[in-house]
Amino acid sequence: xxxxxxxxxxxxxxxxxxxxxxxxxxxxxxxxxxxxxxxxxxxxxxxxxxxxxxxxxxxxxxxxxxxxxxxxxxxxxxxxxxxxxxxxxxxxxxxxxxxxxxxxxxxxxxxxxxxxxxxxxxxxxxxxxxxxxxxxxxxxxxxxxxxxxxxxxxxxxxxxxxxxxxxxxxxxxxxxxxxxxxxxxxxxxxxxxxxxxxxxxxxxxxxxxxxxxxxxxxxxxxxxxxxxxxxxxxxxxxxxxxxxxxxxxxxxxxxxxxxxxxxxxxxxxxxxxxxxxxxxxxxxxxxx
Amino acid sequence: xxxxxxxxxxxxxxxxxxxxxxxxxxxxxxxxxxxxxxxxxxxxxxxxxxxxxxxxxxxxxxxxxxxxxxxxxxxxxxxxxxxxxxxxxxxxxxxxxxxxxxxxxxxxxxxxxxxxxxxxxxxxxxxxxxxxxxxxxxxxxxxxxxxxxxxxxxxxxxxxxxxxxxxxxxxxxxxxxxxxxxxxxxxxxxxxxxxxxxxxxxxxxxxxxxxxxxxxxxxxxxxxxxxxxxxxxxxxxxxxxxxxxxxxxxxxxxxxxxxxxxxxxxxxxxxxxxxxxxxxxxxxxxxxxxxxxxxxxxxxxxxxxxxxxxxxxxxxxxxxxxxxxxxxxxxxxxxxxxxxxxxxxxxxxxxxxxxxxxxxxxxxxxxxxxxxxxxxxxxxxxxxxxxxxxxxxxxxxxxxxxx
Numbered sequence: 001x002x003x004x005x006x007x008x009x010x011x012x013x014x015x016x017x018x019x020x021x022x023x024x025x026x027x028x029x030x031x032x033x034x035x036x037x038x039x040x041x042x043x044x045x046x047x048x049x050x051x052x053x054x055x056x057x058x059x060x061x062x063x064x065x066x067x068x069x070x071x072x073x074x075x076x077x078x079x080x081x082x083x084x085x086x087x088x089x090x091x092x093x094x095x096x097x098x099x100x101x102x103x104x105x106x107x108x109x110x111x112x113x114x115x116x117x118x119x120x121x122x123x124x125x126x127x128x129x130x131x132x133x134x135x136x137x138x139x140x141x142x143x144x145x146x147x148x149x150x151x152x153x154x155x156x157x158x159x160x161x162x163x164x165x166x167x168x169x170x171x172x173x174x175x176x177x178x179x180x181x182x183x184x185x186x187x188x189x190x191x192x193x194x195x196x197x198x199x200x201x202x203x204x205x206x207x208x209x210x211x212x213x214x215x216x217x218x219x220x221x222x223x224x225x226x227x228x229x230x231x232x233x234x235x236x237x238x239x240x241x242x243x244x245x246x247x248x249x250x251x252x253x254x255x256x257x258x259x260x261x262x263x264x265x266x267x268x269x270x271x272x273x274x275x276x277x278x279x280x281x282x283x284x285x286x287x288x
Numbered sequence: 289x290x291x292x293x294x295x296x297x298x299x300x301x302x303x304x305x306x307x308x309x310x311x312x313x314x315x316x317x318x319x320x321x322x323x324x325x326x327x328x329x330x331x332x333x334x335x336x337x338x339x340x341x342x343x344x345x346x347x348x349x350x351x352x353x354x355x356x357x358x359x360x361x362x363x364x365x366x367x368x369x370x371x372x373x374x375x376x377x378x379x380x381x382x383x384x385x386x387x388x389x390x391x392x393x394x395x396x397x398x399x400x401x402x403x404x405x406x407x408x409x410x411x412x413x414x415x416x417x418x419x420x421x422x423x424x425x426x427x428x429x430x431x432x433x434x435x436x437x438x439x440x441x442x443x444x445x446x447x448x449x450x451x452x453x454x455x456x457x458x459x460x461x462x463x464x465x466x467x468x469x470x471x472x473x474x475x476x477x478x479x480x481x482x483x484x485x486x487x488x489x490x491x492x493x494x495x496x497x498x499x500x501x502x503x504x505x506x507x508x509x510x511x512x513x514x515x516x517x518x519x520x521x522x523x524x525x526x527x528x529x530x531x532x533x534x535x536x537x538x539x540x541x542x543x544x545x546x547x548x549x550x551x552x553x554x555x556x557x558x559x560x561x562x563x564x565x566x567x568x569x570x571x572x573x574x575x576x577x578x579x580x581x582x583x584x585x586x587x588x589x590x591x592x593x594x595x596x597x598x599x600x601x602x603x604x605x606x607x608x609x610x611x612x613x614x615x616x617x618x619x620x621x622x623x624x625x626x627x628x629x630x631x632x633x634x635x636x637x638x639x640x641x642x643x644x645x646x647x648x649x650x651x652x653x654x655x656x657x658x659x660x661x662x663x664x665x666x667x668x669x670x671x672x673x674x675x676x677x678x679x680x681x682x683x684x685x686x687x688x689x690x691x
Contacts (some may be wrong), residue, residue, distance in 0.1 A: 288421075
């Protein structure tokens with residue numbers, strides 16, 4: 001520890017090592033957030049910014065029907081995406097961890113990351129092709145005679161956003177769950193069976209509780225970025241799939257009202273934080 | 289005692305690998321039975337077969353008269369203490385111990401009482417509320433024991449349960465396991481690679497090599513009359529000398545003096561344990577006078593009469609290997625006399641253990657020095673390397689094995 005005489009050589013070395021990342025964090029994380037927070041308390045006065053402190057932006061953001069609707073919809077869509085992604089990711093992670101030969105696990109993980117080889121934007125466009133009026137899904141179903149005319153509930157609405165985002169975030173959910181499953185001592189499963197439980201019961205009494213840290217991690221990794229996603233709702237969401245990010249973008253760039261946009265961004269961030277913390281608190285017993 | 293577990297002609301293959309070969313085994317009700325062998329000999333596979341984690345490729349397994357074919361582990365009357373203990377890290381100690389009671393129809397308060405009793409039995413009374421992941425190795429093992437015993441299995445299977453503990457703890461747990469087994473009267477099957485552990489704890493031991501049970505006997509028989517060189521070398525230390533067996537002779541009339549009965553040294557540790565467990569110190573084993581045996585020409589020692597039950601009939605008249613335990617040999621210190629036979633030697637190596645000293649003594653006509661263990665009694669010096677000495681030996685302690 002640094003004494004009163006000054007810093008020890010170790011402390012100095014440590015601080016100089018930390019200095020660069022710390023500066024990086026300040027410049028790229030703290031400063032922008034600080035700026036957004038500041039902006040949210042100012043007001044736009046035509047082309048200048050009025051820097052008197054005010055809560056007007058928050059009043060407007062919380063009072064305006066449109067903002068409330070968009071924020072609420074963003075939360076609901078993000079939650080749906082999270083549930084769909086994690087529920088689908090779990091069996092995949094389970095399969096790779098428990099049923100793939102150890103020597104082949106890395107190739108499986110590699111295959112799971114293949115969607116990341118193309119840009120996010122291109123993947124979203126591909127979903128447009130798949131889900132569209134004359135898209136793969138509709139022509140396929142019509143070719144099979146299952147439907148007579150193209151279904152429309154899969155594009156330009158919230159469903160399309162959920163499908164696209166669930167696909168985009170799948171690997172982020174699979175990997176933490178896989179890691180948690182890998183860490184489970186296999187003799188625990190045998191012990192459970194030895195103590196009289198079936199495989200299914202063993203899953204619910206041993207495997208799932210021990211995989212919970214991975215599930216919680218996956219949930220947060222998917223939920224946090226999804227709520228503020230901009231590209232996917234813009235491209236496949238249509239009017240009923242529009243989320244809060246689109247409104248923030250509109251406020252900043254089209255309506256030239258950065259302070260209101262900043263206030264909306266802060267509110268979105270606050271919702272994410274509140275929901276995430278609540279979720280972690282609910283799962284605290286698995287996270288010891 | 290009635291038979292509890294019967295294996296007949298059990299074979300187990302993993303692909304081409306023949307893990308268990310023609311296992312015939314009967315384990316009795318209430319017995320403390322050990323499977324002993326080096327790693328990879330199949331002892332754990334055999335245990336897991338009994339537990340239901342491995343299916344036999346061939347042969348039959350009966351527990352308590354019922355065939356265990358296609359009976360999964362969760363329906364067998366066996367419980368296991370795993371090598372890693374397999375304590376559920378997300379549960380408390382009490383939840384771990386009560387894990388198997390879910391289907392038990394009794395009231396929660398009764399179950400809590402059972403759990404408290406089980407913890408008491410293994411010396412963990414009052415630990416129920418602790419988090420399992422905060423326990424030490426020894427405590428984990430006790431939890432694993434309590435968790436298995438609370439279900440009152442017909443058989444408790446122990447897969448190298450002491451190997452992860454330090455020496456002191458291990459010796460203490462050996463005593464506790466023996467006590468516990470006597471208390472609950474449940475059949476214990478222990479897998480171990482530690483011969484001392486097996487000798488100390490078991491009623492009977494099966495020695496396994498390469499998937500086969502080579503010898504199955506009580507500890508003492510196993511130690512004193514190993515079936516072959518492999519077993520002899522695995523259980524304790526043994527000197528091997530070349531020999532040539534002659535034929536059966538009777539020298540009743542010819543015996544010049546009646547040799548005094550000799551005490552076969554028991555291992556000190558075994559005695560200590562027995563007294564801790566409350567067993568009487570066993571009468572020193574005396575090899576009774578015998579007047580007939582097989583004459584064997586032993587390299588370096590000369591002609592000796594080997595007791596008939598220590599040489600197999602098929603070795604009569606053939607070259608053999610003569611085994612001598614280090615504790616049946618003795619260094620004759622200055623001024624000591626003996627009525628046993630004596631040969632001359634030179635100290636080649638001295639290993640001092642505190643209570644014991646192990647000497648390697650070179651004798652004429654034998655390539656490998658003989659290992660001799662001596663108690664460091666009061667007044668006994670520790671010889672130095674190069675010292676000339678006399679070695680007393682007794683023909684009644686010789687065992688002839690197939691070369």
